[in-house]
Amino acid sequence: MVGESRLVSARAEYRLKWVACVELVPLGSFYTVSEDALKAIPPSGTGVYVFCRRHGGRYSPQYVGRSKRVRQRIREHLERVTLMRAIANGEPGRRVVLVAMVQTSRGQRASRVAQDVEDLLLRHFRESQFDLVNEKGMRRPRRTVRWTGSKAYRALIPPQMTY
Numbered sequence: 001m002v003g004e005s006r007l008v009s010a011r012a013e014y015r016l017k018w019v020a021c022v023e024l025v026p027l028g029s030f031y032t033v034s035e036d037a038l039k040a041i042p043p044s045g046t047g048v049y050v051f052c053r054r055h056g057g058r059y060s061p062q063y064v065g066r067s068k069r070v071r072q073r074i075r076e077h078l079e080r081v082t083l084m085r086a087i088a089n090g091e092p093g094r095r096v097v098l099v100a101m102v103q104t105s106r107g108q109r110a111s112r113v114a115q116d117v118e119d120l121l122l123r124h125f126r127e128s129q130f131d132l133v134n135e136k137g138m139r140r141p142r143r144t145v146r147w148t149g150s151k152a153y154r155a156l157i158p159p160q161m162t163y
Contacts, residue, residue: 014113014116014117016048016100016103017100017103019047019099019101020099021097021098022037022097023095024095024096030084031088031095032078038075042101044068045069045070045102046068046101046102046110047067047114048099048114049070049098049099049100050065050097051065051133052095052096053090053091053093054093054096055091055092059098060091062087063083063132063133064118066114067114086133100117145161
């Protein structure tokens, strides 16, 4: 999966390049990746990554992160029992990591761009009703609000909201 994404904020235009879709290999209750697969990720450089479940042609995000050294960070995640257990316990399907590297413009700091993009992806996936695993390896609670009564609110608010 290679392509370029552009994200525009009120302050700047951010550019990221999708460089890898690394398949996780089941290893008992956990996952590993081959060294050859990891070579698709640059050894240094700031980026964002998304651990996903792939079923057919559909991807479901499970965890979003950022790092100044993405390849090394993904290796570290594979050793985190709580995170790998949470990813393994998700819906059936293959597990992959999608990786995008930051391409800075003049005056931009790669770490700031990655932080903004990670925040944007987290917000987007949550608003799209995906269950994401948080930084501690636990699922974030989902809250659903259902509105009843007068129908006047429907022009402004949907009858059900989940966050």
